[in-house]
Amino acid sequence: MARSATSTRERIVSAANKLFYGDGIRGVSLDAVAAKAGVTKRTLYYHFRSKDDLVAAYLAGRDQPNLALFRKWFEEADGALPAKVEQIFRNLARSARHPKWKGCGFLRTSAELANMPGHPAIKIGAAHKKKFDAWLREVFEQAGIADASQLSRQILLLLDGSFAVVLLHRDPSYMETAGEAARSLVDGALRGRVARR
Amino acid sequence: MARSATSTRERIVSAANKLFYGDGIRGVSLDAVAAKAGVTKRTLYYHFRSKDDLVAAYLAGRDQPNLALFRKWFEEADGALPAKVEQIFRNLARSARHPKWKGCGFLRTSAELANMPGHPAIKIGAAHKKKFDAWLREVFEQAGIADASQLSRQILLLLDGSFAVVLLHRDPSYMETAGEAARSLVDGALRGRVARR
DNA sequence: GTCTATAAGCCGATAGAC
DNA sequence: GTCTATCGGCTTATAGAC
Secondary structure, three states, rough: OOOOOOHHHHHHHHHHHHHHHHHOOOOOOOOHHHHHOOOHHHHHHHOOOOHHHHHHHHHHHHHHHHHHHHHHHHEEEEEEOHHHHHHHHHHHHHHHHHOOOOOOOHHHHHHHOOOOOHHHHHHHHHHHHHHHHHHHHHHHHHOOOOOOOHHHHHHHHHHHHHHHHHHHHHHOOOHHHHHHHHHHHHHHHHHHHHHHH | OOOOOOOHHHHHHHHHEEEEEEOOOOOOHHHHHHHHHOOOOHHHHHOOOOOHHHHHHHHHHHHHHHHHHHHHHHOOOOHHHHHHHHHHHHHHHHHOOOOOOOOOHHHHHHOOOOOOOOOHHHHHHHHHHHHHOOOOOHHHOOOOOOOHHHHHHHHHHHHHHHHHHHHHOOOOOOHHHHHHHEEEEEEEHHHHHHOOO
């Protein structure tokens, strides 16, 4: 009734975000989420129909902030297009050195719930990556790159590959390697654009 | 006592392989593994100290067969080096169209157990990828590519990226996109080799 | 080495009061 | 909308017989 500065629902999602991202979906109980949010489990179930519902809300809450961050990194980077793309990977490497970093929440959820392909959370993850792909394709199209769609997909493969590889080896330098590969591919596409004229 | 054609231990690992790969580590109980292996849980605990121990055995059992398959795909492919590398991705796309395909067991385990960085199973996964990396680097070195190490890492990023992306979108065509990117990078490295002479 | 049986605790989800 | 209390089931792991 008394509306607090952050709503109960927001506090629950925030707690779920920290716990699910940190320890994985099936590694976290709703008891733990409720306790961290400072509510009882009954209240949690008032706001969310089920654990699956909360998992979907957890990823939905990461969608826009994540996209905004990538765009910001790109826009603030100096240099030509290949260097600006590479800069995304450099910033990612920096964030991956933070001790709490545990890869991409969307990819990890799809890996953990691979036996439930239609799970709402997986759909949210897929949509998130599609949005990033669409933004990157737009950037490449405006640069006059012929097959912008193919190139953006390739960059996304490198990006998601670096999430997976860095998580496995705990070595963020792979993100810099991925950035160099991305720069090579963008460079090649730009030269292709000129050659085809 | 009576040694069966397949030992009890092997049957347990085989059951664990199917279940863990299919439904994820934390999504599978040892009750289910024991039942599928046709033994009691007490027998399972005779052969494996803990669930973590069994998880490690599950991934260890996938190491060599997986590497052998990639090598076979490469060796049987026609054409020059870039085409042979691309053929690995084409074969992977074909296998990803099988209904039981659920990504890379090593990567999915590291994603699910991201909160346990020192877990034995993660070490086995990291070692597996390092072996593949070393083999690919050797191939590139023998082709006279200058920075074979950098190139093999880039190809692995595309490979692992395609595992993650295809699992999320359930669209194996991303593996063909990754294969084309890999071919581009190998092509570029070969041209670099000539240019530097 | 394999069995039956069970400990001890955690899980998602719900009942009913206020 | 939030609380206390609890259900029925499942989980890892162990005890003790043969």
